[in-house]
Amino acid sequence: MTEETPGFDEKPDVPSGATPDDAEPKAAAPSSEAGAAPAGDATAQIAGLTAQLDQSRKALEERTADLQRLQAEFQNYRRRVERDRITVKEIAIANLLTELLPVLDDIGRAREHGELLGGFKSVAESLETVAAKMGLQQFGKEGEPFDPTIHEALMHSYAPDVTETTCVAILQPGYRFGERTIRPARVAVAEPQPGAQTVKADSQDSAETADDKESGGPDEG
Numbered sequence: 001m002t003e004e005t006p007g008f009d010e011k012p013d014v015p016s017g018a019t020p021d022d023a024e025p026k027a028a029a030p031s032s033e034a035g036a037a038p039a040g041d042a043t044a045q046i047a048g049l050t051a052q053l054d055q056s057r058k059a060l061e062e063r064t065a066d067l068q069r070l071q072a073e074f075q076n077y078r079r080r081v082e083r084d085r086i087t088v089k090e091i092a093i094a095n096l097l098t099e100l101l102p103v104l105d106d107i108g109r110a111r112e113h114g115e116l117l118g119g120f121k122s123v124a125e126s127l128e129t130v131a132a133k134m135g136l137q138q139f140g141k142e143g144e145p146f147d148p149t150i151h152e153a154l155m156h157s158y159a160p161d162v163t164e165t166t167c168v169a170i171l172q173p174g175y176r177f178g179e180r181t182i183r184p185a186r187v188a189v190a191e192p193q194p195g196a197q198t199v200k201a202d203s204q205d206s207a208e209t210a211d212d213k214e215s216g217g218p219d220e221g
Helices: 020-112 118-133 196-214
Strands: 136-139 151-159 166-172 174-177 180-183 185-192
Touching: 020 118, 020 174, 020 180, 118 136, 151 166
Parallel strands: 151 185
Antiparallel strands: 136 174, 166 185, 174 180
């Protein structure tokens, strides 16, 4: 019987003509291929994450643009609502003041005739003060040029002492609220006397001729 020598392992069979070292590269080759595969997977993952980040960034930009557009539309809506609210308020106040104009006319006539006395005077002045606080303004004075946008001519005449169409009497004062004319001033107007300008021009020419004669006239050549 053959006895095995303890402490010695059997070596694998080595083909004839090959050294034992030839088997080591073959064993190491699979490990290099295994290391290359995870590197490719990491590159693909990075590319995928980059694409997702770009998509997320693009979606964020779109949502930001939408939000900015909505904010601009909301601001325009707020300004439009506020403008409409102010307009409605002004119209309501103007309508109220228009209804008070006949009362204010009566107060003015009573004041002109010296009938604004006692408690009636106190009430009338309080009403005028409240109307003024609400923005009512009275206009129209004698001697000012006639303006068809704020004056209404009820009487017409000619006068030699005016050089343009002039308000010579205020029959009813005009009233405005802010830039809105509630009622034009009703006035009597006077225009320059026909031919007055021609007579005036002739008078000036005569005066200049007289001055030339007094000075000896133009120099003779």
